[in-house]
Amino acid sequence: MTGYSHRDRCAITGIGATEFSKDSGRSELTLATEAARAALADAGLTVADVDGVVSCDHDLVSYSGIAESLGIPDLTYWGQTGPGGSGPCAMVGQAVAAILSGQATTVLVYRALNGRSGRRFGQGTPDPAARVGGQGGYEEFFAPYGLVTPGQFFALLAQRHMATYGTRHEALAHIAVACREAANRNPAAQMHDRVLTLEECAIARPISLPLRLFDFCLETDGACAVIVTAAERAADSPHPAVLVRAVTQSTGPRVQPGVMYPMLQRPDVTVTPSATAARTLFSRAGLGPSDVDVAQFYDCFTITVLLQLEDFGFCAKGEGGPFAESGALRRGGSLPSNTAGGNMSEGYVHGMNHVLEGVRQLRGTSTSQVEGAEVSLVTSAPPPGTSALLLVKG
Amino acid sequence: MTSVAFTDIVAHPLLPAEHDRDTAGFFAAARRGELVLRFCTACDQVLHLPRQACFACGGNESEWRPVPGRGHLYAWTVVTHQVHPAFAVPYTVVVVDVDGQPDGTRLVGRLAGEPVLTAGQPMRVRFDRAEDGTVVPNWEPGD
Ligand SMILES: [Zn+2]
Numbered sequence: 264m265t266g267y268s269h270r271d272r273c274a275i276t277g278i279g280a281t282e283f284s285k286d287s288g289r290s291e292l293t294l295a296t297e298a299a300r301a302a303l304a305d306a307g308l309t310v311a312d313v314d315g316v317v318s319c320d321h322d323l324v325s326y327s328g329i330a331e332s333l334g335i336p337d338l339t340y341w342g343q344t345g346p347g348g349s350g351p352c353a354m355v356g357q358a359v360a361a362i363l364s365g366q367a368t369t370v371l372v373y374r375a376l377n378g379r380s381g382r383r384f385g386q387g388t389p390d391p392a393a394r395v396g397g398q399g400g401y402e403e404f405f406a407p408y409g410l411v412t413p414g415q416f417f418a419l420l421a422q423r424h425m426a427t428y429g430t431r432h433e434a435l436a437h438i439a440v441a442c443r444e445a446a447n448r449n450p451a452a453q454m455h456d457r458v459l460t461l462e463e464c465a466i467a468r469p470i471s472l473p474l475r476l477f478d479f480c481l482e483t484d485g486a487c488a489v490i491v492t493a494a495e496r497a498a499d500s501p502h503p504a505v506l507v508r509a510v511t512q513s514t515g516p517r518v519q520p521g522v523m524y525p526m527l528q529r530p531d532v533t534v535t536p537s538a539t540a541a542r543t544l545f546s547r548a549g550l551g552p553s554d555v556d557v558a559q560f561y562d563c564f565t566i567t568v569l570l571q572l573e574d575f576g577f578c579a580k581g582e583g584g585p586f587a588e589s590g591a592l593r594r595g596g597s598l599p600s601n602t603a604g605g606n607m608s609e610g611y612v613h614g615m616n617h618v619l620e621g622v623r624q625l626r627g628t629s630t631s632q633v634e635g636a637e638v639s640l641v642t643s644a645p646p647p648g649t650s651a652l653l654l655v656k657g
Numbered sequence: 658m659t660s661v662a663f664t665d666i667v668a669h670p671l672l673p674a675e676h677d678r679d680t681a682g683f684f685a686a687a688r689r690g691e692l693v694l695r696f697c698t699a700c701d702q703v704l705h706l707p708r709q710a711c712f713a714c715g716g717n718e719s720e721w722r723p724v725p726g727r728g729h730l731y732a733w734t735v736v737t738h739q740v741h742p743a744f745a746v747p748y749t750v751v752v753v754d755v756d757g758q759p760d761g762t763r764l765v766g767r768l769a770g771e772p773v774l775t776a777g778q779p780m781r782v783r784f785d786r787a788e789d790g791t792v793v794p795n796w797e798p799g800d
Contacts, residue, residue: 396674401706403673403680407793408767409736409744411671418734419752426732426776470738517761525706527752530760532732 270547271506273359274497274657277306277490278619283453283610286380287484294486295324295375296332302488307501308369310334313490315367317354319374319613320345323382329373340367344512346522348561348606348644350374351614352652356510358491368492374615375486383482384413405524413563414479416523418471421566424533425473427581432473434584435565436464439477439607441592442562446604449630453481454608478565480606487615489622497657504657505625508638509548513540514648526646533581535645537574545576548653552576555653556636557624558598559617561644562605568592571642575651594631602631614643618652625656661690661784664795669787670743680707682721687792692782693721694755694762705762726782728753728796731763735771747771753780753796766796774798 279301281287281294303309310333316326318341326341340361344353351374358370378384396403410416424430443459446452459477467476497504515536519525526532545551552575560568569583577598578586592600603609603620610616621641623629639654675684686693695704697711698718704711709719732752739746749768754760766780781799786792 394674395671396680397677398674399677399679401680403675403677403684404706405765407669407671407673408750408765408795409670409741409748410750410765410767411741411744415734415736415750419732419750422734423732423776468738469735472735472737474734520706520708527732527765528706528761528763 268547269359269363269507269510270549271508271655272494273362273491273507274494275355275489275505275507275622275654276492276497276500276502277302277308278622279303279305280451280487280616280619281485283451283483283485283612285484287377291323291375291377291381291486292328292332294484295329295373295488298375298486298488299329299333299371299373302371302490305502306490307499308490311336312369313371314338315340315358315361315370317342317344317357317370317372319343319347319350319354321347321613322374322376324373324375329371340370346647348563348613349647349649350643351618351650352510352641352643353512353650355489355491355507355618355652356512356650359507359510362491362493370491371488372491373486373488374613376613377484378611379482379484381484400521401525410524412471413523414474415471417564417566418474419527420532420570421473424566424569427533428584430569430584432465433461434569434587435478436461437587437590438562438565438568438592439464442601442605442607444593445602445631446608449603449609452604452609453483454604474564474566480563481608481611483610483612485610485612487612487619489618494657502626505622506655506657508550508653508655509544510650510652511540511543511547512648512650513543515539518647521647523646533570535570535574536647536649537571537642537645537651540649540651541575544651544653550638550653554638555598555640556638557602557633558600558640559602559605559621559642560600561614561617561642562601562607563644565607567644568600571645575640599631599633602629602633617641621652621654625654663690663784663786663792666785666787669785669791669793672787672791673793675791679709683707684792686721687784687794688790690784691723692726692794694724694758695719696722703758703762724758725756727756728764728780729756730774730776730778730780733774749774751780751796764794764796768797772798
């Protein structure tokens with residue numbers, strides 16, 4: 264390791280969440296406040312201890328909004344990153360940076376959204392009466408052709424992967440079912456009571472082929488929060504210490520501008536920035552893919568998980584299909600994944616729920632606990648950039 | 658360019674912004690029935706999506722150059738669930754590798770319905786002209 268190392272120097276000492284629902288009946292600010300208070304109580308800390316806040320660029324709740332709502336006496340650091348689901352692991356990374364640079368001691372990281380009852384994603388945002396594009400977002404090369412939703416974008420990646428490597432839709436179904444089985448064991452999951460079979464995935468309503476209904480994540484109202492402190496302060500927490508072994512963001516080469524569709528101009532769309540993120544993350548951690556006991560992969564769509572399995576080195580490029588079909592992601596598999604149900608079946612809190620579950624696995628409190636788990640991987644969405652986090656037991 | 662065939666369409670659901678400083682030349686050329694891409698004047702690197710500065714040589718001068726309206730099919734999706742009121746389903750979004758350019762030089766098109774497509778098949782440009790004169794380069798199967 265050359266240069267500055269953050270290895271094992273910070274900890275996640277508190278986690279908190281609201282219930283996940285289709286209609287919270289309250290504002291994002293109320294949800295964020297509830298999750299933040301829960302995380303502080305979980306850490307054995309109070310509002311007065313908080314001096315740093317990190318939020319997501321898509322969040323409607325600002326740093327000042329949450330500070331006012333909680334009654335934080337003085338914030339000495341606030342930061343924000345994203346975009347959207349690329350953010351959660353990077354948000355923890357920003358908290359680590361704030362702490363190790365002496366700008367804060369106790370950082371609240373949160374994500375709150377009324378993703379179902381409020382502003383819904385994936386609905387095709389352009390106004391039909393207006394011209395689309397300009398402003399450096401390059402939408403004018405995509406939206407006029409009806410390419411207007413993330414699902415359509417990821418369908419193109421899936422189709423290309425299938426055409427190149429012979430990947431079957433059944434592989435994607437295995438990912439959806441692995442998430443659902445975990446949700447069925449998790450009473451807090453939105454899909455706790457709903458069983459899903461491979462057959463149902465295969466015949467589900469087509470949305471943007473080759474993707475069908477159960478290849479898509481949920482839409483959720485809810486919030487999640489975590490508390491990050493220096494590692495030595497984790498001893499004050501009532502829970503076993505969970506250390507940030509390593510964190511990274513990555514764009515990879517030729518990231519392309521904009522938020523999503525321009526990534527179609529990358530030389531091979533089946534390779535995501537997760538490939539370069541993995542290299543940096545494992546190098547910073549002094550660990551490799553075979554050291555990972557349990558993983559929470561960002562899952563806006565099933566194909567997003569499959570691409571990450573390859574890019575993080577759990578299998579070779581092109582072999583994500585057979586790897587998923589082997590049952591590797593399910594309980595008892597070689598890489599138990601999305602053990603709370605993920606965005607697909609627990610709730611869509613933009614991947615912040617993945618960070619919470621990554622912590623639970625090291626505390627031994629997951630509803631799909633991997634026995635003896637010591638290294639826990641959490642990822643946030645590709646593209647355009649991405650971020651990832653390796654947690655270890657203290 | 659002698660005779661350019663435009664495909665007149667009654668209405669185009671979403672028209673592109675034509676006045677962005679980095680991309681306007683693409684749509685201005687389309688109105689003339691030309692397919693152009695932006696290239697670095699100094700080192701000939703294609704700069705797509707269009708922008709002025711060159712990442713390859715650090716140059717700051719670039720220009721629009723015509724390219725043959727031919728390509729090969731890179732990826733597609735059949736959209737069957739309507740999310741945007743302007744686009745009736747089913748339709749097929751195609752992503753086309755522009756012939757003769759580096760990997761990743763791609764343009765998007767839209768075909769009605771669910772045509773039978775094959776990865777790598779030849780595609781050709783078509784200039785869809787809206788009632789107000791805006792032209793959107795589109796792609797369809799063909800040599
Ligand atoms: Zn150049």
